[in-house]
Amino acid sequence: MTDLVVSPESPEPGEPPRQRKVLPGSGWGGRFVASPYLLLVPAAVALAGVSLYPLFYGVRASFTHYLYGRDFGTNGLTNYRNVWHDEFFRQAMVTTAKYVVCTVTIETLLGLGLALLVSREIRFSSPIRVGLILPMTIAPVVVGVMWRLIYDSGVGVTDPLWQLFGASPPDVLAHNTSAFIAVVVVDVWEWTPLIFLIVLAGLQSMPQEPLEAARVDGAGRVRLFMDHTLPMLMPVLLVAITLRTIDAIGTFDQIYVLTQGGPGTATRLISIYAYNTAFLFTQYGQAAAMLVMLLIMVMLLMIVAVRLMRRAAR
Amino acid sequence: MSDPMSSERTSRSYTRGQIVKSALGTGAVLGGLGPLAAACGSSGGSSSGAAAGSGGSGGGSITIGTFSDPAMVPFQKVFLPKFTKETGIKVNYQQTNYNAWYQNSKTDGLQKTGAYDIYVMDDNWVPEFAAGGIIQSMDKLGLKVNPDILAKGLDQGYWPPKSGPRLKAFANDTPQLYSLVIIDDVEILYYRGDLFPSAPKTWDDIAATAKAKTNPPSMYGWTARGVAGNPIVQTYLPLLNSYGGNFVNDDWSPGFAGPEGVGALERLFSFIPYMPSGVAAFDTSQETAVMLEGHCTAMTEYTGTAHIVDDPTQSKVPHKIDFAATPTQERSGPAIGTFICGIASGAPNTAGAVKFLEWFTSSPVQKEFAGTGSAAVTGSALRDATLSKKYRWLPAIADAVDNSIPKPRTPDEPKMEDLLGTALNQALVQAISQKSNYQQIAQSHLTTAANQITAYLKQQGTY
Numbered sequence: 001m002t003d004l005v006v007s008p009e010s011p012e013p014g015e016p017p018r019q020r021k022v023l024p025g026s027g028w029g030g031r032f033v034a035s036p037y038l039l040l041v042p043a044a045v046a047l048a049g050v051s052l053y054p055l056f057y058g059v060r061a062s063f064t065h066y067l068y069g070r071d072f073g074t075n076g077l078t079n080y081r082n083v084w085h086d087e088f089f090r091q092a093m094v095t096t097a098k099y100v101v102c103t104v105t106i107e108t109l110l111g112l113g114l115a116l117l118v119s120r121e122i123r124f125s126s127p128i129r130v131g132l133i134l135p136m137t138i139a140p141v142v143v144g145v146m147w148r149l150i151y152d153s154g155v156g157v158t159d160p161l162w163q164l165f166g167a168s169p170p171d172v173l174a175h176n177t178s179a180f181i182a183v184v185v186v187d188v189w190e191w192t193p194l195i196f197l198i199v200l201a202g203l204q205s206m207p208q209e210p211l212e213a214a215r216v217d218g219a220g221r222v223r224l225f226m227d228h229t230l231p232m233l234m235p236v237l238l239v240a241i242t243l244r245t246i247d248a249i250g251t252f253d254q255i256y257v258l259t260q261g262g263p264g265t266a267t268r269l270i271s272i273y274a275y276n277t278a279f280l281f282t283q284y285g286q287a288a289a290m291l292v293m294l295l296i297m298v299m300l301l302m303i304v305a306v307r308l309m310r311r312a313a314r
Numbered sequence: 315m316s317d318p319m320s321s322e323r324t325s326r327s328y329t330r331g332q333i334v335k336s337a338l339g340t341g342a343v344l345g346g347l348g349p350l351a352a353a354c355g356s357s358g359g360s361s362s363g364a365a366a367g368s369g370g371s372g373g374g375s376i377t378i379g380t381f382s383d384p385a386m387v388p389f390q391k392v393f394l395p396k397f398t399k400e401t402g403i404k405v406n407y408q409q410t411n412y413n414a415w416y417q418n419s420k421t422d423g424l425q426k427t428g429a430y431d432i433y434v435m436d437d438n439w440v441p442e443f444a445a446g447g448i449i450q451s452m453d454k455l456g457l458k459v460n461p462d463i464l465a466k467g468l469d470q471g472y473w474p475p476k477s478g479p480r481l482k483a484f485a486n487d488t489p490q491l492y493s494l495v496i497i498d499d500v501e502i503l504y505y506r507g508d509l510f511p512s513a514p515k516t517w518d519d520i521a522a523t524a525k526a527k528t529n530p531p532s533m534y535g536w537t538a539r540g541v542a543g544n545p546i547v548q549t550y551l552p553l554l555n556s557y558g559g560n561f562v563n564d565d566w567s568p569g570f571a572g573p574e575g576v577g578a579l580e581r582l583f584s585f586i587p588y589m590p591s592g593v594a595a596f597d598t599s600q601e602t603a604v605m606l607e608g609h610c611t612a613m614t615e616y617t618g619t620a621h622i623v624d625d626p627t628q629s630k631v632p633h634k635i636d637f638a639a640t641p642t643q644e645r646s647g648p649a650i651g652t653f654i655c656g657i658a659s660g661a662p663n664t665a666g667a668v669k670f671l672e673w674f675t676s677s678p679v680q681k682e683f684a685g686t687g688s689a690a691v692t693g694s695a696l697r698d699a700t701l702s703k704k705y706r707w708l709p710a711i712a713d714a715v716d717n718s719i720p721k722p723r724t725p726d727e728p729k730m731e732d733l734l735g736t737a738l739n740q741a742l743v744q745a746i747s748q749k750s751n752y753q754q755i756a757q758s759h760l761t762t763a764a765n766q767i768t769a770y771l772k773q774q775g776t777y
Binding site: 067068069070082088152153154155159168169171172173174175176179259260261262263264265276279280281282283 | 591
């Protein structure tokens with residue numbers, strides 16, 4: 001038995017649309033089945049060109065032997081082996097992990113606190129909101145320069161401030177721990193507003209009925225927050241944390257300007273080490289291998305995050 | 315009536331699999347076209363360059379690409395127009411930042427696009443550019459070298475190097491001139507003439523004045539670049555060389571972890587009480603700021619700062635800073651970092667490029683170049699009595715070039731510098747915080763760096 005396919009046909013002006021029955025795989029019917037896919041082709045090609053091809057090229061580069069910038073063909077897993085045995089890579093991974101945990105945790109707590117504060121209609125809440133968002137609008141390189149000047153032991157304000165209180169100058173960027181704290185502070189200053197904005201949007205779109213019902217039942221502020229606001233806010237908060245985590249892993253500009261990864265390797269994130277490996281040491285294959293390994297780790301992290309979000313949404 | 319052929323064409327059905335295959339195929343083709351498109355983009359520059367350079371040696375034009383640097387300003391503003399006026403060869407001058415230019419020139423040379431005739435390079439690019447065929451042998455192009463050019467500066471342009479260790483693959487090759495020095499940038503000693511009893515010659519002279527004059531924060535006895543990587547290596551090399559150590563020995567083994575290298579680093583640590591406390595985070599700008607604000611008695615630095623020391627808008631101690639070759643222990647051994655020109659592998663006007671380089675490095679032109687206060691490359695210009703009175707750093711540059719010790723001539727030099735520089739910075743941070751045990755700190759970090767460099771060179775397999 002032959003299936004019939006209903007195909008629309010152009011009506012005469014003023015007439016209702018007519019329909020025509022056609023055979024599949026022949027004449028107009030086949031073309032209409034294919035049309036949606038055909039229409040997708042330009043987008044698919046564009047996506048392949050700008051997104052998939054560089055990714056493919058990067059993965060291919062990670063299996064390629066480059067010597068002094070020249071391609072000498074594939075070398076199997078040698079780049080991955082070299083990267084795995086590179087102590088500076090492992091150090092950079094650890095530093096990146098520490099940096100991400102510190103920045104995202106502090107930014108989440110601060111962003112959440114500020115959003116809770118500003119979500120209520122308090123005095124001057126509008127200018128406060130604008131003021132809080134401002135750091136996020138500044139280019140990271142400019143942020144790096146600004147903070148470099150602030151921390152600078154010669155012209156900055158940090159050392160004189162310490163000396164004002166009779167303490168010896170901290171020379172913030174000259175010591176491992178203080179330099180690490182300094183770059184975390186810069187990131188928190190710049191990106192807390194992002195978490196703040198996302199959480200604020202979440203708070204403002206939150207249904208008020210459950211909260212009012214809890215208030216009527218006598219729930220205090222802490223109980224209200226822990227049992228109602230936070231659970232309802234959790235999906236939004238997880239989105240914010242996920243976005244910030246991805247972004248923090250790739251932090252480059254401000255740290256490069258501030259410390260170039262120093263002192264020693266104290267602030268050398270994986271992005272900075274991979275950049276140096278590729279463009280300073282011309283080890284393109286190893287740099288690609290580093291970034292592929294990082295990509296796999298980030299993807300695993302994201303899978304976990306998405307699962308958590310789904311669970312929270314239920 | 316409809317065309318039956320047309321009807322047949324339009325009636326063809328498409329399966330999902332076919333469409334996906336087709337889309338992927340198209341994507342792959344377009345993806346494959348990416349590099350081609352990039353190459354075409356580059357050759358766009360090539361065609362204009364080629365057209366521009368088609369005039370040959372008697373006229374036409376040449377294109378010079380470079381990184382931006384204040385030292386290049388007189389070269390661009392004064393000497394390029396002068397060359398055009400004298401020869402009729404027009405010069406196109408294109409500049410960008412250092413990192414972008416390094417990548418751009420390398421890609422251009424590998425693809426032989428012909429967009430440039432001359433690359434202005436940092437001298438540590440020469441091994442990679444010469445070994446990789448990115449630049450052409452000037453000997454083969456018949457360039458005549460001015461014998462007045464200081465030998466140590468000229469030697470930076472040879473590949474394989476005339477002295478020192480060589481890559482395995484080039485061990486038996488005859489050195490050829492692949493690039494020609496145009497600015498002799500070298501480390502010199504900047505010191506306060508009013509605070510030193512006489513020109514300091516040794517590190518002991520520096521230490522004695524530092525001890526006598528240090529009074530923080532208004533006066534320090536020494537300042538340095540302490541940032542990890544290249545900056546602190548530039549601080550360490552004049553010390554290491556002066557103590558008789560080497561970055562690498564003739565067999566590529568690191569030459570800084572022995573007593574000479576440790577002694578040199580201990581000497582740097584001995585200046586800690588006389589240096590600003592934040593020196594581990596200092597790069598050129600912070601280091602020179604301390605000097606130009608009048609808060610320091612001496613430092614070693616490249617020649618780029620020399621021309622601003624007497625400018626009252628940039629220096630609080632004009633005419634008080636003097637110059638000398640870097641101090642000695644066993645010898646003086648400043649690092650050298652010349653601005654050097656190569657002729658692009660795809661240069662459309664090689665004759666014009668050769669003519670320009672011969673012209674610019676000729677003795678009369680170099681004398682005029684030194685007359686702008688620039689680090690000229692000929693002995694007669696740098697030691698000219700009249701010019702030396704006006705620009706008192708010129709004879710110091712000549713002495714420093716004569717005493718200079720080149721960095722390892724290999725494309726892996728940046729990685730080696732990073733490994734050593736990271737260890738030096740870690741050592742400095744530890745020494746500043748402990749304020750004692752300098753010998754042990756120096757030995758431990760230098761040994762670590764030496765082991766890392768040895769392992770890296772082994773991994774590269776070209777030594």
